[in-house]
Amino acid sequence: MASLNDTFLSLLLILLTISIGTKMVESARVFTMINYCKETIWPAIIPGENFNGGGFLLKPGQSIVITAPVGWSGRIWGRTGCKFDKTGTGSCQTGSCGSSLKCTGSGATPSTLAEFTLASPDFYDVSLVDGFNLPLAVTPINGKGNCSVAGCNSDLRPQCPSELSVKSNGKVVGCRSACDVFNTDEYCCRGVHGNPSTCQPTYYSKKFKQACPTAYSYAYDDPSSIFTCTGTDYVITFCSARNQTVCTYHNNKLQCSGSNGLKSLMGVGWAVMLALMVLINPWTVQ
Numbered sequence: 001m002a003s004l005n006d007t008f009l010s011l012l013l014i015l016l017t018i019s020i021g022t023k024m025v026e027s028a029r030v031f032t033m034i035n036y037c038k039e040t041i042w043p044a045i046i047p048g049e050n051f052n053g054g055g056f057l058l059k060p061g062q063s064i065v066i067t068a069p070v071g072w073s074g075r076i077w078g079r080t081g082c083k084f085d086k087t088g089t090g091s092c093q094t095g096s097c098g099s100s101l102k103c104t105g106s107g108a109t110p111s112t113l114a115e116f117t118l119a120s121p122d123f124y125d126v127s128l129v130d131g132f133n134l135p136l137a138v139t140p141i142n143g144k145g146n147c148s149v150a151g152c153n154s155d156l157r158p159q160c161p162s163e164l165s166v167k168s169n170g171k172v173v174g175c176r177s178a179c180d181v182f183n184t185d186e187y188c189c190r191g192v193h194g195n196p197s198t199c200q201p202t203y204y205s206k207k208f209k210q211a212c213p214t215a216y217s218y219a220y221d222d223p224s225s226i227f228t229c230t231g232t233d234y235v236i237t238f239c240s241a242r243n244q245t246v247c248t249y250h251n252n253k254l255q256c257s258g259s260n261g262l263k264s265l266m267g268v269g270w271a272v273m274l275a276l277m278v279l280i281n282p283w284t285v286q
Contacts, residue, residue, distance in 0.1 A: 028067040029118050030233035032248045033076075035062050037239035041134065042079040044095060044103040047072075053102035055079075058238075065249065073117040077107050078134045078238050080173060094133035094166065094174040110166060110174040112136045112152060112215075114236055121230040126151035127216040128208045132160070133174040135239045141248050142255045143232025149257075150227050152212030153242040159211070164204065178204035189219035196220040 031051075035041055035058040043064075048054020051066050058064065081093025088101035095111040097103035107113075110131020117123040124138055137151030157165075160175035167173065178187040185191035189199035199220045201209065209217035216225040235246040235257070247256040 028069050029072075029122070030065060030067055030248055031076075032065050032233070032235045032246075033058065033063060034235065034237045034240070034246065035060055036237055036241075036244075037134065039080065040082075041238055042082045042084075042092065042095075042101065043076060043238075044079055044097050044107055045074060045076045046097070046103055046106065047074050048103055054104060055097070055100070055102045057101075068116075068118060070118050070120075075106075075116070076114040076236060077111045078136065079107065079111075080133060081168060093168050109180050110176045114138050114151070116234075121145050121228040122232065123226060123228055124150055124234070125216055125226045126212075126214070127225075128152065128156075128212060129177060129179075129216050129219055131164075131174060131176045131180060132156040132208070132212075137237050137240055137244075139235045139237070139246050139257050140227075140229040140232040141235060141246075141257055143229040145229045146227050147229035147232060148214065148227045150214050150225070152215045153240060153244075154211040155239075156208065156211050159207075161204065161207070178202060196222075 033043055038060055040057060040059050042055060042057050044055045045051040046054055050068055050072065052064075056064065077095050079092040079095035079097075082090060082096075082101075083092075084090035084101045089099055090101070091099060095107040097105050097107045111133050112135070113127045113130060114136055115125050115127055122140075122143075124140070126136055126138055132152070135151075135153050135155050137149060137153055139149045140147045156175045157172045160172055164176045164178065164181055165172045165174075166176060179189075185193045186199075187202060187204070193199045199218065201218060201221070205218040205221070208215070209221070214224065233248045233255070235248055237244065237246060240246070245257055247254055249255070
């Protein structure tokens, strides 16, 4: 379980973001992204017209609250090891979507993907079909339906098989999929393997699934990997602890994951303390 310090950090990030004037749109989905990694990441989103142009920077401990209209369908991932100049031109070690900070196309493999179709109900999942570069979890809050947490809290990089590893300066920065490396029908679920009955788990997808049981490990890994929820907001966390409590702010109310929500985490005294900390906290949120 996550510590209370982690929980309060999550709350502070949300309250701080709201305090600087983030605007919530009624009936839209609120997406709160939090970077719990020890490194700076550059989230990418396509299509990104409603999301800061599809790309931005998040330093360790930073968050951002953005909204997506009902009907939006797309994907979100994190880029690592990026260097961009003042014009937003540059490159990344993993997840790169060309040479621009603002993404207009898909990211390079390997990358951990969060995928959404916002409708009634919403469909969402976290996919390792294109490989892995960062732990990523999607937590729906205050919705109706299955509404399970999707994703991967484990870091697959240290345990990535050497034949799938992507290295930079001797360090593993990503784990490619078997399809990406070997390009066979069996691993890529195509040809005679292009349907659920003939495309079965492989040695490599089983290793992915063992580490990340609620993420897609291969193309037809649907039953334990895709989820639905109605009328929910989403907290997207990078490098969060398993079962970490996370919060979002919608319709002037702070909502948290967990059976008892905010009441299980803090009393009135803590709420006052958090408010004071937000007022004096010097952090900036991208």
